Amino acid sequence: MKLRAPVVTLAAVVVLGAGLLAVNLAATPTSGTPAAARPIVAAAAPATTAAPEPAPPPVVAEKVWAGRSTGREVTVAIAVKGGRAVAYVCDGKKVEAWLQGTLTGDQLALTGPNGARIDGTASEATASGTIAADGRSWPYTAKGVQAPEGLYEGRADVRGVATRIGWIVVGGTQTGLRRSGGVVAPAPVLDAANPGGVVVDGSPVTVRSGTELVAS
Template identity: 45%
Template sequence: MSHRGPLLTLLSGAVVAAVLLTLSSQANHESTSTAAPAANTSQPSAPPSAIPSSADPAPSAGGSSKPPVATRKAVFAGRVVGGRATVAISVKNGKAVAYFCDGKKTEAWMTGPAAGGDLDLEGAPGGTLTGTYGRTKAAGTVTAGGQQWKFDAPLVTSPSGVYRGTARVQGARVVAGWIVLPDGSQVGVASVDGQPEPAPPIDLNSKTATVDGGRVPVAEAEPAA
């Protein structure tokens, strides 16, 4: 009997130790099994750089950064340097029409390209105009009636500008041109069956002029489309 007590105590201790070992092992296994999914979900499915480039707005091809082509008309008008004759230029869509007249009998209509700020215009009889234009003025040289003048014409707004009118008056063909300057003065020449004469003033309200007793409709001159 004296040896059975210590033996039972040892056996009881072994059983308790075995039970604790088993419980500890199960706890470690469950902890490992539970932590594994958390480790997987922490990884991103794809890096930000993997977003398709098509998700970003595609840049427009070519000239998206370039200003649009100007379609608005610009008109310049003034007197030639050192003279009373006048010149006016209407620019639109890379083309220009110009008119020179002295208010007596010398006149010339000229047309041509006006791209990139350059003017290179021609007309009959022997009229030419070369120069440049910008946001505030046009400058250059005009030739008409065998003479040449320098000009420096400012940008103008309506009703200033260049006008043209044609009609049949008492059987005669009338072709007239006018330049209206910023100060309101008008300079023009009317050709009646080919004979030039000073043009009467335009009625800017009705856009008409009376030439040799006949009414002539008048419109602003613009480059041909």
């Protein structure tokens, strides 16, 4: 019997680890972190490759568009690379959403948490269509931009709490919000010339921008 004890210890560790992992997996989708959005990319990728007839190639391989809804209610930036797309919608006050999806031919289709959607038609110079977020929808137009204009994402672990920041830089203005533990707060100022210098509550922020944000 004595020789079984280490196996029981091993099993106890596995059971505790598995239990904690299950609790985490159950809790994560409600947190609004990107983990909730990941499966969309995973599901979308096989769908495009396994389509019965080959999908039309994206009109642009790699591009970032930034702009606003026509009534200037929200700012939007969309980055595409190799047919995959990531977008951020933000009003700078309380509404914000990260979306993921595809560019198929000239058609953008992205989805995000809580029913957020971006559809549209894209060309090298512009992207335009409809944004839905926070239970509302707006038409938008966005133009192709070059750094320092574009889309920025910051991530930080502020004393164990996941913090994700989005910024859209377009037309000389920054629109952004940060979210940590489900709470939305104003974004710190981003110096696009030195994106690595952003600090939130003493924690350094890892900033990525533009097409880097598109999962390869």
